[in-house]
Amino acid sequence: xxxxxxxxxxxxxxxxxxxxxxxxxxxxxxxxxxxxxxxxxxxxxxxxxxxxxxxxxxxxxxxxxxxxxxxxxxxxxxxxxxxxxxxxxxxxxxxxxxxxxxxxxxxxxxxxxxxxxxxxxxxxxxxxxxxxxxxxxxxxxxxxxxxxxxxxxxxxxxxxxxxxxxxxxxxxxxxxxxxxxxxxxxxxxxxxxxxxxxxxxxxxxxxxxxxxxxxxxxxxxxxxxxxxxxxxxxxxxxxxxxxxxxxxxxxxxxxxxxxxxxxxxxxxxxxxxxxxxxxxxxxxxxxxxxxxxxxxxxxxxxxxxxxxxxxxx
Numbered sequence: 001x002x003x004x005x006x007x008x009x010x011x012x013x014x015x016x017x018x019x020x021x022x023x024x025x026x027x028x029x030x031x032x033x034x035x036x037x038x039x040x041x042x043x044x045x046x047x048x049x050x051x052x053x054x055x056x057x058x059x060x061x062x063x064x065x066x067x068x069x070x071x072x073x074x075x076x077x078x079x080x081x082x083x084x085x086x087x088x089x090x091x092x093x094x095x096x097x098x099x100x101x102x103x104x105x106x107x108x109x110x111x112x113x114x115x116x117x118x119x120x121x122x123x124x125x126x127x128x129x130x131x132x133x134x135x136x137x138x139x140x141x142x143x144x145x146x147x148x149x150x151x152x153x154x155x156x157x158x159x160x161x162x163x164x165x166x167x168x169x170x171x172x173x174x175x176x177x178x179x180x181x182x183x184x185x186x187x188x189x190x191x192x193x194x195x196x197x198x199x200x201x202x203x204x205x206x207x208x209x210x211x212x213x214x215x216x217x218x219x220x221x222x223x224x225x226x227x228x229x230x231x232x233x234x235x236x237x238x239x240x241x242x243x244x245x246x247x248x249x250x251x252x253x254x255x256x257x258x259x260x261x262x263x264x265x266x267x268x269x270x271x272x273x274x275x276x277x278x279x280x281x282x283x284x285x286x287x288x289x290x291x292x293x294x295x296x297x298x299x300x301x302x303x304x305x306x307x308x309x310x311x312x313x
Contacts, residue, residue, distance in 0.1 A: 005173075006062055007180045009241045013190075014058060021051055053293070057189065061182050065112060065170060072166040073108035075290070079158040080104065082280050082289050086272070087154065090147050092140040099134055100151055103127045107163050114170040123160040128152060158291070161298040164305035165189070175312050176244045183242035184308060190238070191254065192300045195231040195261040202226025216269045219262075228258030244312045256307055257300045264299030268292070 028044045060071035084097065103123060110119035132148050165185055173180040179187070203223025211219045235254025239245045245253055268291055272280060279288030 005180070007178070007183060009179045010062075010182045010186060013179075013183075013186050013242065014062075017054060017190075021047065021054065024050075061169065061185055068169045069108050069112045069166055072162070072169075073104060073111075075294075076108070076159045076162045077101070077104050078283065079162065079290050079294055080154060082283065082291050083154045083158050086275055086277055086280055087150050088275075089150065090140065090143055092138050093135060093147050093151070095138065096131060096135050096151070099131060100127075100155055103155060104159050107159055108166060111163055111166045111170060114167075116167070119163070119167060123155055127155065157298045158294075161302045162294065164302040165297065168305060168308075171309075171313055178240060178244065179242035187235075187238060187242040188257070188300060188304050189297065191231050191235055191257040192261050192296045194234060195227050195258050196265065196296055198230035199223040199227030199262065202230070212266050215273060216266050219266065224262055227262065228255060231258040231261070243308070245308070249311055253304060253307060256303055260299040260303045261296035264296040267299070268295035 024047050028047055031038070032044070056071065056075075060068050060075075080101070089097070107119070107122055110122060131151060135144065135148055165188065168184045168188070169181045171181045171184070176183055199219070200223065203218065203220040203226070206222040206226070207220025209221045210217060211221050211224050232251060232254030235257065236247065236250045239247075239250030239253070243250065243253075268280070272278065280291035283290050
């Protein structure tokens with residue numbers, strides 16, 4: 001199997017990520033020995049899961065186009081499957097779900113061949129129009145609007161939205177001399193995840209006023225503002241090493257990822273609160289389900305993709 005050329009900056013980025021996880025692992029081991037009276041099992045479980053997440057992400061990013069598309073397509077499949085496992089569906093619609101699942105490999109096939117024209121309209125236009133027709137042929141009218149809306153929204157969030165991260169990997173590498181297509185994905189995912197962490201830290205440290213108390217009681221104005229500012233500062237700092245973005249463009253990218261990441265997070269939180277579940281699943285020990293980890297990315301991936309695509313491709 002031929003591996004793709006890995007830009008030097010991307011190699012450094014993964015070494016830094018590995019170093020941070022190593023430090024986190026050592027700190028957790030120290031805490032267990034230094035403070036045996038406290039339970040750090042969840043912390044250690046979260047760190048172990050992060051190692052797995054980074055390994056999967058590295059596989060998706062560092063290998064050739066085929067491996068990348070397959071891995072990211074599988075992630076979308078698992079996210080969609082998890083979504084359907086927690087939302088109510090009609091028994092009559094199970095035959096329609098086959099076509100919804102079939103849309104996933106087709107969508108990622110457009111990514112694999114880098115056909116932007118079909119990639120951008122396949123799910124929002126063709127699948128959007130086809131699924132209601134197939135549902136109507138079943139002949140079940142009761143609950144039709146709720147059923148088709150639930151299915152369409154799930155496909156848009158878990159498949160169409162996330163597939164934008166995959167399409168970044170097939171963009172022309174020469175347009176981004178600093179980090180290639182890989183650099184864009186690393187930049188996006190790092191900013192999205194650090195935004196979640198920063199909002200949590202700022203909220204815990206200074207948060208008092210709730211921002212969306214009915215949806216996510218732990219979210220505060222201080223956490224939101226601190227997260228956006230931290231994400232924006234890191235976006236400007238890292239942009240020259242991983243992206244083709246200028247200083248002002250990276251400033252916009254940081255604000256975009258900070259705002260969109262927050263909205264994606266609370267949107268999935270609203271979904272879970274409406275259904276009455278704490279986590280979307282248990283696939284990732286210590287983190288919940290895959291949607292719990294990708295909630296912010298469902299919003300940042302398509303918005304960041306089109307932001308960069310408009311400016312440089």
